[in-house]
Amino acid sequence: MIEIKNLKKTFDGGTEALRGVNLKVNKGEFISILGPSGSGKTTLLRSINGLEKIESGNIFFEEEKITETYLPEVQKKTGMIFQEFNLVNNLSAINNVLTGLLNSSSKFLSMFYLFTKEQKLEALKALETVGLLNKSYNRADELSGGQRQRVGIARAIIKKPTLLLADEPVASLDPKAADLIMSLLKKINQQFNITVICNLHQVELASQYSDRIVGLLDGEILFNEHAKNVDKFTIKEIYR
Ligand SMILES: Nc1ncnc2c1ncn2[C@@H]1O[C@H](COP(=O)(O)OP(=O)(O)O)[C@@H](O)[C@H]1O
Ligand SMILES: [Mg+2]
Structure with missing residues (x-):
């Protein structure tokens, strides 16, 4: 569904937000990107739907490389959810x-x-x-x-959409509302077979709702595991 190959992004001023990210997401998967603030989660999501320009590397959407001409179709098929x-x-x-x-x-x-x-x-x-x-x-x-x-x-x-990008959708909510929103995303994921990529910083929510968890730190993927294989030692790597 999505394949990201060696994606790099350096902002004006020199911040290397993404340093060669490789990631494959299968159709219908629910993936959480977990990482502390500043690790590059938002930049990664925004690169997929063209809100950030790809400067180095490639992203494939439904087997097709995202180019300027293909981007409008990608955007049509992608829904985005924001923290605020x-x-x-x-x-x-x-x-x-x-x-x-x-x-x-x-x-x-x-x-x-x-x-x-x-x-x-x-x-x-x-x-x-x-x-x-x-x-x-x-x-x-x-x-x-x-x-x-x-x-x-x-x-x-x-x-x-065939893809939902959720950028810290529950970061502004209390725990009860957060749970409800996460279950709703999961329900939509399963009921309509919509692939979900969800940025989070809460470990528990990532484990509870996703199929796979990707740990991001300083623009690099530290781990990429089935949610059930992610234990607190793995998590510590990104919050050390
Ligand atoms: N528009 C921008 N201009 C300059 N630096 C940016 C911009 N957006 C993000 N950054 C920097 O890139 C890094 C990654 O940011 P971001 O993707 O927002 O991380 P996260 O979503 O994980 O908090 C941070 O160091 C941030 O300060
Ligand atoms: Mg962010």
């Missing part, structure tokens, strides 16, 4: 979900009347999937953190 939800506060939940259908260049939120009835039904369906149908017409800023992240997930799945 990135919702538009003064819009209703359903309208936030509908923004998931806009491509990144069309930011004309005043064009909501252009969405078809079918698209609105799809948005309601996505909200139902995340258990939030009853809040569809509430403004985003009336929702709790966990509910806002559920809207974020609905916005990511409305375009029926």
